[in-house]
Amino acid sequence: MSQTLTERILGGSAGEYVDRRVDRAYVHDGTGVLTLEAFRSMGVQAGMDPEKISVLFDHICPANTGLTADLQRELRQYTCSAGMKFSDCGGGICHQIMSEGCILPGEVVVGADSHSCTGGAFGAFATGVGATDMAAIWASGETWFRVPETIGITLEGRLSGAAEAKDLALSIISHLGMEGATYCALEYRGEGAATLSMEDRLCICNMGVETGAKNAIFYADAVCREYLGRYGHEIDLQIPSDCSYHREVTIDLDDIVPLVAPPHRVDSGRPVADLAGTEVDQVLLGTCTNGRYSDLKRFAGIVRGRQVKVRTIVVPASRDVLLHATRDGIIADLIAAGCMVVTPGCGPCLGMHNGVLGDGEVCLSTANRNFKNRMGVGGLIYLASPSTAAATALEGCITDPEVQV
Numbered sequence: 001m002s003q004t005l006t007e008r009i010l011g012g013s014a015g016e017y018v019d020r021r022v023d024r025a026y027v028h029d030g031t032g033v034l035t036l037e038a039f040r041s042m043g044v045q046a047g048m049d050p051e052k053i054s055v056l057f058d059h060i061c062p063a064n065t066g067l068t069a070d071l072q073r074e075l076r077q078y079t080c081s082a083g084m085k086f087s088d089c090g091g092g093i094c095h096q097i098m099s100e101g102c103i104l105p106g107e108v109v110v111g112a113d114s115h116s117c118t119g120g121a122f123g124a125f126a127t128g129v130g131a132t133d134m135a136a137i138w139a140s141g142e143t144w145f146r147v148p149e150t151i152g153i154t155l156e157g158r159l160s161g162a163a164e165a166k167d168l169a170l171s172i173i174s175h176l177g178m179e180g181a182t183y184c185a186l187e188y189r190g191e192g193a194a195t196l197s198m199e200d201r202l203c204i205c206n207m208g209v210e211t212g213a214k215n216a217i218f219y220a221d222a223v224c225r226e227y228l229g230r231y232g233h234e235i236d237l238q239i240p241s242d243c244s245y246h247r248e249v250t251i252d253l254d255d256i257v258p259l260v261a262p263p264h265r266v267d268s269g270r271p272v273a274d275l276a277g278t279e280v281d282q283v284l285l286g287t288c289t290n291g292r293y294s295d296l297k298r299f300a301g302i303v304r305g306r307q308v309k310v311r312t313i314v315v316p317a318s319r320d321v322l323l324h325a326t327r328d329g330i331i332a333d334l335i336a337a338g339c340m341v342v343t344p345g346c347g348p349c350l351g352m353h354n355g356v357l358g359d360g361e362v363c364l365s366t367a368n369r370n371f372k373n374r375m376g377v378g379g380l381i382y383l384a385s386p387s388t389a390a391a392t393a394l395e396g397c398i399t400d401p402e403v404q405v
Helices: 005-010 029-042 066-082 094-098 114-122 131-140 165-176 198-211 222-229 293-303 319-327 330-336 386-395
Strands: 017-021 024-028 053-056 085-087 108-111 125-128 142-146 149-156 184-189 215-218 247-252 282-285 311-314 362-365 380-383
Touching: 005 125, 005 149, 005 184, 005 215, 024 029, 024 094, 024 131, 029 053, 029 066, 029 131, 053 066, 053 094, 066 085, 094 108, 094 114, 094 198, 108 114, 108 131, 114 125, 114 198, 114 215, 114 222, 125 215, 131 142, 165 198, 165 247, 184 198, 198 215, 198 222, 198 293, 282 293, 282 386, 293 319, 293 330, 293 386, 319 330, 362 386
Parallel strands: 024 053, 024 108, 053 085, 108 125, 149 184, 149 247, 184 215, 282 311, 282 362, 362 380
Antiparallel strands: 017 142
């Protein structure tokens, strides 16, 4: 049997330990501060090409306290003096910026954030590490991995109705469980995979870590080639082969329906209809899961010409997304509907600013995590797709998007 795509990229079989040079390394303003501290404590010079290192401010942008501003200033000054690639506050979420023509098929991409698995949408091995491991990567330009076993997920059919990639992701997580793919690679293939856009694939790979997976990956196909071609890249296609998987799962996309994951587990997905009528205080559209142009466009298409009934926060995933949506009139439609559009970045996802929840408040969010107290002490988070979020914003309670679409 042939190797899985992750085995091909890492150059080893499942269970083997390999040393690999890192093609792209990145941190954000949170983990970047810790990485710099660890790196300085090593007392070494950076051995990695600074052009391969990106520092992207996104978690607390703009700064919410004087301490945050001081830490960001120190990291900003170091980054610029070292010649690393830098994106300041307002540029957008690190995972989104890296997906805008930075990551290529076959690369080893490491980010100091758990959702760095997002980049697997491009046929790259993309995974997250801690700040100390990232500091060692800055110093040496390489790191080691235990090659993960792979769960093969074959996608058949096509998403229909109001079902979206987020619903598929929640369905997969509910099927596997939050610990069901611990240190495994999730490899997506099949005729159904070819029907998914790059933004769909980014959403799905982003949530791979919610099953405990080491990485999630799609094969670079014609859809990927067309997307990267917009950024001036020419790529070779990755052809699936007859692989031996640790486990295999088949999903018919025609069976996917809009889902909601109630607090406090991501694998608790249930049909929206089961929770319809649950009152909410806030709706969040954005994050590295669902803050892309197509997400904003779908949401705006539902609320256009109407008024939302609850606080509705929209966070574009990057400046490019914001500009695109502005040019096309989407931002104007959202503002006219009563939505608040804030600085591109992580926004209220991690409960630091721009929409922190009060004790007992309920938020319907397009983010990737609904853990206890994540968006504010005592706050309750329900996860859903942009279409479900839009329908919910209009009614003030969890609403099946099939009713509004």
